[in-house]
Amino acid sequence: MAEVSIEKLTKSYDGTVKVLDGVDLHINQGELVFLLGPSGCGKSTLLRILAGLVSADSGSIFFDGRDIISLPPEKRRAAMVFQNYALWPHLNVFENVAFGLRMDKVPRKEIEKRVMGSLEQVQMEKFIHSAVTQLSGGQQQRVALARALAVEPAVLLLDEPLSNLDANLRDTMRREIKRICTERKLTTLYVTHDRREALSMADRAGVMHNGKLAQIGTPDEIYNHPADGFTARFLGDVNLLPCGGGIRPERLKISEEQGKLRARLLERSFFGDSCEWLFELPGTGKVLVRELGAPVRSIGKEYFLDYDEAFLIPAPESGNEK
Amino acid sequence: MRSQTFLRYLLLGGVLLFLGVFLLLPIGTVLGVGCDLQLIAELFRNRIYVEGLWNSFAIAVCTTGMVFVISLGLALLYDRYDFPGRSFANTALLIPMVLPPFVGALGFKQLLGYHGVLNALLGHLGFAPVDFLSGSGVFWAVCFIEALHLFPICYLNLVTALGNIDPAMTEAAANLGASPWQRFLKVRLPLMRSGILAGCSITLIWSFTELGTPLMFGFTRTTAVQVFNGLTELESNPIPYALVVIMLAVSALLYLIAKMALKGSPAASGGKGIVNAGSTTLHSWRKFLPGTAFGVVTFLAGLPHIALICCAFSTRYSGTVLPENFTFENFQLALSNALVLPSIANSLKYSLLAMFIACAAGLLVALAAVRWRLKGSGIADLLAMLPLAVPGVVFAFGFLGMSVKFSWASLLFDPVNNPVWLLSIAYAVRRIPYVVRAVSSGLEQTPEELENAARNFGAGPFRTLVKVTLPLVTANLIVGGLFAFSFSMLEVSDSLILAQKQEFFPITKALYELSQILGYGTGAASAFGVWAMFFLGATLCAGALLLGKKIGAVFKF
Numbered sequence: 001m002a003e004v005s006i007e008k009l010t011k012s013y014d015g016t017v018k019v020l021d022g023v024d025l026h027i028n029q030g031e032l033v034f035l036l037g038p039s040g041c042g043k044s045t046l047l048r049i050l051a052g053l054v055s056a057d058s059g060s061i062f063f064d065g066r067d068i069i070s071l072p073p074e075k076r077r078a079a080m081v082f083q084n085y086a087l088w089p090h091l092n093v094f095e096n097v098a099f100g101l102r103m104d105k106v107p108r109k110e111i112e113k114r115v116m117g118s119l120e121q122v123q124m125e126k127f128i129h130s131a132v133t134q135l136s137g138g139q140q141q142r143v144a145l146a147r148a149l150a151v152e153p154a155v156l157l158l159d160e161p162l163s164n165l166d167a168n169l170r171d172t173m174r175r176e177i178k179r180i181c182t183e184r185k186l187t188t189l190y191v192t193h194d195r196r197e198a199l200s201m202a203d204r205a206g207v208m209h210n211g212k213l214a215q216i217g218t219p220d221e222i223y224n225h226p227a228d229g230f231t232a233r234f235l236g237d238v239n240l241l242p243c244g245g246g247i248r249p250e251r252l253k254i255s256e257e258q259g260k261l262r263a264r265l266l267e268r269s270f271f272g273d274s275c276e277w278l279f280e281l282p283g284t285g286k287v288l289v290r291e292l293g294a295p296v297r298s299i300g301k302e303y304f305l306d307y308d309e310a311f312l313i314p315a316p317e318s319g320n321e322k
Numbered sequence: 323m324r325s326q327t328f329l330r331y332l333l334l335g336g337v338l339l340f341l342g343v344f345l346l347l348p349i350g351t352v353l354g355v356g357c358d359l360q361l362i363a364e365l366f367r368n369r370i371y372v373e374g375l376w377n378s379f380a381i382a383v384c385t386t387g388m389v390f391v392i393s394l395g396l397a398l399l400y401d402r403y404d405f406p407g408r409s410f411a412n413t414a415l416l417i418p419m420v421l422p423p424f425v426g427a428l429g430f431k432q433l434l435g436y437h438g439v440l441n442a443l444l445g446h447l448g449f450a451p452v453d454f455l456s457g458s459g460v461f462w463a464v465c466f467i468e469a470l471h472l473f474p475i476c477y478l479n480l481v482t483a484l485g486n487i488d489p490a491m492t493e494a495a496a497n498l499g500a501s502p503w504q505r506f507l508k509v510r511l512p513l514m515r516s517g518i519l520a521g522c523s524i525t526l527i528w529s530f531t532e533l534g535t536p537l538m539f540g541f542t543r544t545t546a547v548q549v550f551n552g553l554t555e556l557e558s559n560p561i562p563y564a565l566v567v568i569m570l571a572v573s574a575l576l577y578l579i580a581k582m583a584l585k586g587s588p589a590a591s592g593g594k595g596i597v598n599a600g601s602t603t604l605h606s607w608r609k610f611l612p613g614t615a616f617g618v619v620t621f622l623a624g625l626p627h628i629a630l631i632c633c634a635f636s637t638r639y640s641g642t643v644l645p646e647n648f649t650f651e652n653f654q655l656a657l658s659n660a661l662v663l664p665s666i667a668n669s670l671k672y673s674l675l676a677m678f679i680a681c682a683a684g685l686l687v688a689l690a691a692v693r694w695r696l697k698g699s700g701i702a703d704l705l706a707m708l709p710l711a712v713p714g715v716v717f718a719f720g721f722l723g724m725s726v727k728f729s730w731a732s733l734l735f736d737p738v739n740n741p742v743w744l745l746s747i748a749y750a751v752r753r754i755p756y757v758v759r760a761v762s763s764g765l766e767q768t769p770e771e772l773e774n775a776a777r778n779f780g781a782g783p784f785r786t787l788v789k790v791t792l793p794l795v796t797a798n799l800i801v802g803g804l805f806a807f808s809f810s811m812l813e814v815s816d817s818l819i820l821a822q823k824q825e826f827f828p829i830t831k832a833l834y835e836l837s838q839i840l841g842y843g844t845g846a847a848s849a850f851g852v853w854a855m856f857f858l859g860a861t862l863c864a865g866a867l868l869l870g871k872k873i874g875a876v877f878k879f
Contacts, residue, residue: 053774072326073777086775090793099789103780151779 001187002063002077002154003029004050009059011045011211019045020056021211027155030185032178033216034198036234037208043191046208047157050189051080063154074103079153081161085144087132093119093143094128100151118146121180138169142176149180156181158190162197174201195235199223207231229316238316239287241307246315249276249290252305254297259304263287270294279305326783334690334699337683341705344751348720349570349712351727355560356567365564371548375568378545381465382530388469389476389525390518392619397480398506399612404603411616412481413863415474415623425812425851427538428837428844429626430467431455432633437640439629446643460541468529470623475528476521483517484510515583523580524710527573531713534814534830538837545569546815549715553819566719573713627855633848652849656836662850664825665832671742672828673810676749680806681799683750684757692765693773693791707759709752714815721748721820741826748820749810756809757802764798765791808858829854 004027011020019042027033035043048054050061052073061069068076079100087096094115101111119125122142132140141161148156158177162170178201181188192198198205199219206216207230215227226232229246238246242261253259254277263279266286275294279287289305297303356362365371399405400412433439434454441451455463487510495505511518533546542551545565552562604611634652636645656662687706690699709717721744724731735744772794776786792799817830827835833854837847 051774051778053777072782073774074780074782078778080775080778082771082775084769084771086769086771088772088775088790088794099776099781100779103785147779 001029001185003027003065004155004187004189005060005062005065006046006050007060007062009046009049009061010057011042011049011054012057018211020049020059023059023208023211023213025206025213025216027187027189029187032181032186032188032190032201032203034202034205035189035191035208036193036195036198036205038193038234041208042211043193043208044159047080047159047189047191050076050155051078051157052076077151077154078157079148079151079155080157080159081141081144081148083160083163085140085161085164087140087143087147089131089133091132093124093130093132093135096132096143097147097150100147104151114150114152115146118150119143121149122146122176137164138173141165141173145177145180149184154187156186156188158188160192161190162194163192170197177201199235207234209234224311224313226313229314232313233316237288237290238313240285240315241287241312242281242284243312244315245312247307247312249288251311252287252289252307254289254291255304255306257304259306261287261305262302263305264302265297265299268297268299279303330690330694330696333686334694334696334702337686337690338698338702338705340683341702341751341754344747345705345708348717348724350720351723352563352566352570352716352720355723356563356565358560358564361560361564362567365561365568368561370543371545371561371565374543374545374548374565377461377541377543378530378569379572381461381468381532381536381544382526384462384465385468385472385529386522386526388465389473390522392469392473393477393480393521394518396616396619397477397484399615400481401484402602403612405609405612407613407616411613411620414620415477415616416859416863425534425630425833425854426467426471426626427535428848428851429628429630429633430463431539432629432639433625434459434463439643442641442643445641455539460539464536464539464541464544465529467626468532468535470626471535472525472528473619473623476518476525479517479521479524480514483514487513519580519583523576526576527710527713530576531569531573531715531815533715533818534834537818537834546713546715549719550818563719563723566713566716569713570716573716577710630848630851630855633845634852636845639845652845653852656846656849656853659836659846661824661827661832661835662846665827665829668821668826669811669828669830672745672749673807675742675746676753676810677803677807679747679750680753680757681803684754684802684806685761685799687754687758688761688765689787689791692762693770703758703762706754710755714752714813715819717748717752718816718819721816737820737822739823741820741822745816745820745826745828748816749813750806752813752816753806753809756805757799760798760802760805761795764795768794804864812854812858 004025006023006025009020009023010018012018019040021042023042023046025033025046035046037043045054049056052068052071052075056069059069060067063076063078088099091099097115097118098111101114106114116125116128119128122145124139124142124146127135127139127143132143135143141164144161161177162173165173174197177190180186190198190202202219204216204218205222207214207222209230215222215231217225222231223235226235229238232238232246237249239249239252240246261281263281265277266280267278269276269278273292275291277289277291277297279289281287287305396415400408405411431438435441436451436453436455438454440454444451453459491513492505492509495509500508531546533550536542536544536547537550541547545568549562549565549569552559552565603609632645633639635648635650637647637649637651639645684706687699687702690696691703721735722737725735725737725744726732735741735747737744768791773786773790776790777783781789811828812830813828814830817828818834821827821831824835829850833847833850836850837844839846
């Protein structure tokens with residue numbers, strides 16, 4: 001497993017649209033780093049530049065201190081799990097997983113062993129001789145992961161690998177991927193726009209905005225101490241307070257007796273295990289409060305809202321409006 | 323990376339050079355001689371040539387009209403209804419394509435000639451015989467036989483266009499109160515525009531420049547036949563060159579109009595998430611109606627072929643409804659004729675060479691345009707499609723002119739003493755569009771991510787091409803190759819004009835010569851035609867099985 005350093009990476013299309021604008025990123029050996037960001041922020045382009053499928057305008061990429069920017073894709077050992085899996089329909093499961101090993105001229109016995117090992121790791125060994133077109137989305141996703149694991153890559157790249165799966169399967173696969181990356185100590189860069197996925201799995205996560213890495217840190221750091229309003233808003237709901245700061249909905253406490261703010265209750269949304277309350281602050285707009293459980297409150301009644309100033313975060317340009 | 327790009331540009335350069343020399347130069351040669359204002363003015367002063375142009379245009383318009391009506395009706399039936407034998411009916415419609423229409427004309431004369439089947443039938447019913455093929459009858463016979471031969475091309479385009487319409491479009495119209503007729507007029511017809519234009523413009527150009535059918539019917543007042551007849555006095559009379567220039571100009575104009583109209587064509591498919599609405603199943607006796615319509619059209623289209631088969635297996639087929647005296651004699655006569663066996667070997671040789679050339683050039687153009695996206699690949703793509711808009715007669719004339727004008731060309735392809743490369747390249751150039759469209763359509767439907775994945779897992783550019791790209795478009799390449807091969811085997815214009823010595827005659831020229839022999843000629847030519855028919859039929863069936871509904875993409879601009 002390699003240590004990855006990306007320095008001052010830039011990329012623009014048609015010479016005008018800047019997709020990456022001097023990105024610096026360091027990934028430690030065996031670390032699982034997530035890249036988050038809205039569509040068009042450059043996260044997938046960064047991943048494809050790492051894989052060598054797109055060329056950068058300038059900047060460097062080092063794997064264990066070796067600059068690989070000018071290497072063609074086949075020489076980089078940066079195995080990728082594609083968003084649509086990219087399994088070759090004319091090859092069966094075994095042939096798909098063995099492809100990279102054959103390219104590497106690995107002896108046949110070794111190929112069989114490693115293909116089986118990878119398929120076992122993703123619990124797909126029963127399907128070794130199946131046609132990939134007969135597999136379900138989740139099974140195809142597992143085969144794509146096995147294919148990437150089989151080549152024992154220097155870096156594992158995952159491009160929104162769970163976006164085509166249903167919610168239940170996504171939760172299962174999240175745990176599987178996390179387990180495999182931890183067990184095999186894989187240096188992994190994982191691109192997604194799903195903040196829950198990133199916050200629940202990452203060792204560190206970075207938020208990209210307009211071709212730049214706005215902030216990178218542990219999930220706790222970036223969620224609770226976002227560097228700017230954009231990061232704060234991208235990672236979760238933020239209420240704009242009269243003091244100019246922002247606060248997460250779960251950090252506000254509702255009280256009938258006392259608090260820093262007075263607000264009128266407008267709406268209740270019930271989620272089973274939790275409840276969201278929408279309040280109107282006189283003059284400054286609306287705020288959202290999230291609570292575990294579902295206590296009884298009266299719509300239209302005035303309540304007090306309180307918060308700890310230690311939890312104030314940068315506020316986005318517009319607060320939480322629903 | 324740099325050497326890989328250099329190699330790709332080198333390959334593209336090679337293809338562009340090939341297309342420049344063997345596509346543009348022949349056209350340029352014709353234009354060089356024929357673009358003489360005095361000559362063109364002289365042409366328009368001559369009543370016979372003007373009549374020829376008018377007849378050709380009238381044939382094109384009438385044929386296209388017939389083709390459109392037949393194919394639209396059948397395409398709508400196929401798209402809308404599920405009926406017994408639906409997929410068989412769809413494949414059977416390709417039958418008319420298994421013979422060049424000029425061979426079908428042989429059979430058609432058998433049906434409608436003064437001593438033909440129809441008059442024999444009328445005689446049995448007590449009516450006097452009618453000379454169907456005299457006066458304007460020949461004109462309509464030419465239109466009818468060309469329409470019956472060409473409608474599958476338009477039909478395939480229309481079926482593809484209908485299949486691409488997102489069912490939600492018509493459902494939305496129905497939801498807003500549109501009647502079935504309004505839905506057809508306001509939604510489906512506009513969304514089918516690209517298919518209609520593609521199918522009709524190919525038919526229009528094809529029938530405008532068709533040489534074989536009017537030639538076989540003796541309808542000499544068409545431009546293509548006038549050009550063909552002018553070959554013998556080419557050195558003293560350059561008018562055929564001017565005629566070819568006019569044909570080229572009209573064809574180019576038709577092609578450009580179709581292209582421009584296609585540009586504004588709305589996208590019919592909804593991309594992701596399209597769910598096929600499925601076909602309506604008819605019940606009781608109604609379920610046989612669509613199949614009957616297909617059957618009637620297929621029968622009509624197959625009649626000339628049936629007549630040809632009857633003629634081939636009988637000693638005498640004149641003045642009777644059914645042939646008399648079953649015999650294999652015509653087949654023996656055909657095979658024993660000095661023209662026949664060498665022509666089969668010649669055609670195989672020319673067509674195989676043409677297939678390999680067309681496949682190599684077509685594959686490179688498709689890769690450069692769809693995958694490599696090289697600068698200049700758009701030009702190569704456009705050039706490769708040009709033969710669809712340029713009549714075969716123009717190319718044949720151009721190659722002939724080149725062999726006279728350039729010494730290197732006369733060395734490479736001498737039409738009198740060694741026309742092997744001349745005919746092979748002439749066949750290949752005109753079949754490149756089929757390969758380009760077939761392979762391009764395969765590449766467009768194959769996610770590029772599959773090739774990226776191969777690169778990502780250690781395969782270099784060449785291995786990616788061999789291990790992933792080519793296997794994924796093999797079916798398309800085979801279909802393009804099959805079309806290139808089979809249409810070369812039965813090519814008419816180049817064969818009639820470029821093969822000048824008997825020992826180099828291909829099948830079609832031999833067939834034409836055989837049909838002109840008095841006495842046993844018709845029977846032997848029919849027997850030879852039967853062989854050719856089954857040969858091309860088998861090829862098309864193989865293509866249809868491999869490509870399924872996508873076969874229509876081969877006949878698209």
